[in-house]
Amino acid sequence: MSAAAGHDAADSMRITLKVWRQEGPDRRGRMETYRLADVSPDMSFLEMLDVLNERLIAEGDDPVAFDHDCREGICGACSLVIDGQAHGPEALTTVCQLHMRRYSDGDTIHVEPWRANAFPVVKDLVVDRSAFDRIMAAGGFVATHAGAAQDANAILVPKPEADRAMDAAACIGCGACVAACPNASAMLFVAAKVAHLAQLPQGAPERERRALSMVHAMDAEGFGNCTNHFECMAACPKGISVENIARMNREFLRAALFERPTATAAEGG
Amino acid sequence: MSAALSPPTARLDAKCPGGPIEERWDKHRFDLKLVNPANKRKFHALVVGTGLAGASAAASLAELGYRVTVFCIQDSPRRAHSIAAQGGINAAKNYPNDGDSIYRLFYDTVKGGDFRARESNVYRLAQVSNHIIDQCVALGVPFAREYGGVLANRSFGGAQVSRTFYARGQTGQQLLLGAYSALMRHVGSGRVQLCARREMLDVVVVDGVARGVVCRNLVSGAYERYAGDAVLLCTGGYGNVFYLSTNAKACNVTAAWRAHKRGAFFANPCFTQIHPTCIPVSGAYQSKLTLMSESLRNDGRVWVPKQKDDARPPSAIPDEERDYFLERRYPSFGNLVPRDVASRAAKERCDAGYGVGRTKLAVYLDFRDALRRDGSAAIREKYGNLLQMYAKITAEDPYQVPMRIYPAVHYTMGGLWVDYNLESTLPGLFVLGEANFSDHGANRLGASALMQGLADGFFIVPYTLGGHFAGRKLAPVSADQKEFVASEQAARARTERILAVGGARTVDSFHRELGRTMWDLCGMARNAAGLAKAKTHVRALRAEFWENVRVPADGARLNQNLEHAGRVADFLEFAELMIDDATQRTESCGGHFREESQTDDGEARRDDEHFSFAAAWEHRGDGQPAALHKEPLTFEYVKPSQRSYQ
DSSP: OHHHHOOOGGGOEEEEEEEEEOSSTTSOOEEEEEEEEEEOTTSBHHHHHHHHHHHHHHTTOOOOOOOOSSSSSOSOOOOEEETTEETOSSTTOOGGGOBGGGSOTTOEEEEEEOOOTTSOEEETTEEOOHHHHHHHHHHOSOOOOTTOOOOGGGSOOOHHHHHHHHHHHTOOOOOHHHHHSTTOBOHHHHHHHHHHHHTSGGGGGGHHHHHHHHHHHHHHTTOBOOOSOOHHHHHOTTOOOTHHHHHHHHHHHHHHHHOOTTOOGGGGO | OGGGGSOTTTTOOOOOOOSOGGGHHHHHHHHSOOOOGGGGGGOEEEEEOOSHHHHHHHHHHHHHTOEEEEEOSSSSGGGSGGGGOOSOEEOOOOTTOSSOOHHHHHHHHHHHTTTOSOHHHHHHHHHHHHHHHHHHHHTTOOOOBOTTSSBOOBOOTTOSSOOEEOSTTOHHHHHHHHHHHHHHHHHHHTSEEEEOSEEEEEEEEETTEEEEEEEEETTTOOEEEEEOSEEEEOOOOOGGGGSSSSSOTTOOSHHHHHHHHTTOOEEOTTOEEEEEEEOOOOOTTOOOOOBOOGGGGGTOEEEEESSTTOOSOGGGSOGGGEEOHHHHHOTTTGGGSOHHHHHHHHHHHHHTTOOOSSSSOOEEEEOHHHHHHHOHHHHHHHHHHHHHHHHHHHSOOTTTSOEEEEEEEEEEOOEEOOOTTSBOSSTTEEEOGGGBOOSOTTSOOTTOHHHHHHIIIIIIHHHHHHHHHHHSOOOOOOTTSHHHHHHHHHHHHHHHHHHHHOOSEEHHHHHHHHHHHHHHHHSSEEOHHHHHHHHHHHHHHHHHHHHHEEOOSOSSSOOHHHHHHHHHHHHHHHHHHHHHHHHHOOSOBTTBEETTSBOTTSOBOOOHHHHOEEEEEEOOSTTSOOEEEEEEOOOSSSOOOOOOOO
């Protein structure tokens, strides 16, 4: 097994990177070409960018800005479009968990930020995803408060429902669904939260208001609509299913039937 | 600052209530002054950090009616590093009927912390643990359940009862998203103002009380001043002083360190936790280490070959030629010994030449027997995402070949000193979660970090902060006051000084060198000579940093390298305090193994006679040695004993 884990200098690869550089939101961007001579197959994609940045700094250039934090696939910060695919070529994988052994000596790789009107570029590969936070603030919660809860086992949740809720709740809020969608729709993100809470008894009292508020907030942020390309599911590093979108549509329709003009999210505060 | 003039030992009043331990928190809550409901909106809390502690505190304070402003360095509060916790959260629910109780959780935590935590705090933590589970379920956290619909529990990290609640291998994520949803609800309601991509660079002290913060807006580069009536630091731990750790890349000591320089004592900085089950280092480019939840030790067996430099693949090594060293050394706990014990035992085998893999700095964690016993479907159900993550990083299939693991820095028990109210020695500055030193002593038990973060935020600070607001005369304060202007100028000057160096070495290379020094000389095992060497080295490295660091571009826009530079500059100062603390504590205890203090069979030897205290360090000016204050620890309930897991 150690043969598989190890590598020697003969394994090192030459990689050409074409990276989107943009100094700020109001500046014109461009693709810049960088050549790396000594890329190890065991490096993560972001570690390769680290190596590039160390070189750029040493040469007196501005390093490439990109969002990243946990580097273990759970925080949702990393957000690169690689050769046209959000999070790159591997299924169920964030960029930080993509390793260079996926590539071959001599490859050229294109690296771009998420592209969506609702996610404006901050710098280089960093985009502003605060729209997701605003959608969550509109209704992505159960309105309870510390001290009010009954004993945890007083709420029974059958295992299959709990598992389905967990499947939806696994969303890391990275925005790959938006980046992958030809319409830059945020339906999968919103649906994951609506479906997570709609399937639990705790979320039931607010399910109508939640569906309406979150969908309205999503529309207000300028995300596109869903036209069933399912690119979101293909790009999702956590495998969130488009079945959740169907569930959200049902929740939304059901809620629209009961909608009353006085029911606003502000009452939940 | 007047704090620099106060005599040692004068300022450590832990404010623990007396009386029977099970009544202390009730009594204290009754004794705390209350803020009239109509007055609550007049008070403004500044919450720095949005992990479990920060998000739960901000949400709970908003629910009470206080005004709250919350800051995070990430683009969204949902990305705080609590999200990466895998295994679970403890509570004394005793749902499995296996003998757990509040007292047992308290007892285990005091003992697991190797008798270096405050009994009153730990008992309270165990008491509120049950409310946390109730609260998280109410928020919609999808904990694992049994078919009948009740919550599932598992045994975790050395506990002999099943008290750990979990959400697959993503418990931290689900708890954080629960706390985040509670926070965002009040961002929506307008009670909380959210400031993302802000880094706190100073605490502003007015008339001896923390009344504000100075932040740098990481997108625009602007310096911003915020005034309030209390500051809550919920900024996590300092594990990245080692460069390689399981922490997220942005985790840092800056907020805590700047608060320390303004008068908050730093307690037990040398108490760091080394986690036994991490993926080993693979190359010089390595940017972080990845933890594999120690829940894997429930079903995985840890071993190395009995023969040195055994080149056979693990499957070709028969059982009788395998050394299941944890089961051998600790027959009653076996693979479930606490983290510090498991880590040291693995390091001992590797140092003795029995390590496996290319670097020989790894031991096997083998699922073979569990797969035979339970089948791969059952193992996938329990650990699927962890094993998948391992396969991605190493390109090895843990269902076929044993995983390779090695210890890595994971958590820091040390932190800013706080009293029973979670208030630091700087009045008005409260410290929550991993950023404080309070509950874990010299070693944290598994599934206890999430518990503490949420306990502090949901159920402790909402009460104790009221005592501060109602009990102190807080004059009106404005961010235009001279103290704020001076703090901003100091923060700005420091950043500009970094940019002005214009040297030849990158920030990352300084950080790597610092980390290597700290890991080698102030890590899992230390001795006096090594610590002296580390101190000399850190001082030289710090001097070089200020003469030779190179940070490109400027401070007037997003500059991630500049952010990193500021954090490394603080780590370079903090590291010296850590070394000083490790030097003075000549005993072994918990995660801190002092080579001069061990038993005949190589176990850690604690020295209660001389070291039964929390070490709280006071900053006395740059270039001056920090002053050591000792908070004596007394144990009325859990009688200190040498830990034995044999």
